[in-house]
Amino acid sequence: MTSSAQTPAGLLADALRGDPGRPLITFYDDATGERVELSVATFGNWVAKTANLLQGDLGAEPGDRLALLLPAHWQTAVWVLAGFSAGVVVMPGGDPADAELVVSGPDTLEAARACRGERVALALRPLGGRFPQPPAGFADYAVEVPSQGDRFVPYTPVAPDAPVLRLPGEDEALTAAGVADRARESAAALGLTTGSRLLSGPAFDTWDGLAAGLLAPLAADASVVLCRHLDRLPADDLAKREAAERVTHTV
Known part of the structure; x- marks a missing residue:
């Protein structure tokens, strides 16, 4: 059943109230x-911990701009939803x-050193591993996030008309309600329904990539098979993956 939530955080809350044990991201x-x-449930836990890190240790306030220099990755999806939950303006790319x-x-x-504010680095290693040597001037996400709380409550609730997303090439930020509405529109355009499995490879720095890799499946009670370096996978192996993962739609 497609969520009617008015914010991206509401989309996740609806999914958690539905079937929290079902796969969301593979x-x-x-x-x-x-x-x-x-x-x-596991994704929601990562989002809560990351939002607590943002709001607490990093001191992020509603309306602050958060640049994400990250590839298509499950941790990127976590940061996107954590930013939406904390009310910052997420800027993929x-x-x-x-x-x-x-x-x-x-x-x-x-490139990230151009930011004069808080900097966080992700090693993007298997199992969310940390850097062997933390990069100077950055907090290591894998070191900082485990100790954060498993429940998140924003100091200021994120209103539907709050700006939460600015994509490259777009002059104005989308509001929380705008993101939720576009997620539902993208889910419908992709033909996603409850139980659909969407295979996606694009980065999150365009609406189409962000929608396919996270928001549309979340809105439609579906799930995503998110692939990084998909161009390295032979066509025969891709077909095998689609069969093994019961993929119903591909981007």
């Missing part, structure tokens, strides 16, 4: 062979110099 990295499956906070993968650390 992640593959075809450069490392990693496979990770997150249920709605955004300019770190134009942000109060930045979250970077290991390949974009130099």
Whole structure:
């Protein structure tokens, strides 16, 4: 059943009230062979911990801009929803110099240094592993997040008309209600219904990539098989994955 929630955090809350044990994100990295499956409950727990890190240790306030320099990855999805939950303006692929906070993968650390505010680095290693040597000037996400609380309550509730998402090339930020509405529209356009399994490879720095990789499946009570480095997977192996994961739709 498609969620009628007015905010992205509401979409996740509806999913948690429905069937929290069902898969939400199945992640593959075809450069490392990693496979990770997150249920709605497990994803929600990561989102809560990350939102607590944002609001607490990092001091993020509603309206602050959060640049995400991250690839298609399950941890990227976590950061997107955590940002929405805390009321910051999430900027996938955004300019770190134009942000109060930045979250970077290991390949974009130099670009991320343009942010004068808080900087967080993700090693993007299997099982959410930490950096062998933490990068100077960055908090290591894998070190900081485990101790955060498992429940998140924003200091200021995120209103439907609050700006929460700014994508590259777009002058104005989408509101929380705008994101939820577009997620439902994308789910319908993709033909997603309850139980659908969508295989997606694009990065989250366009609406289509963000919708396919997270928001549309979340809105439609569906799930996503999220693939990084999908171009390294032979066509025959892709067909086998689609069969093994019971994929119903592909982007």
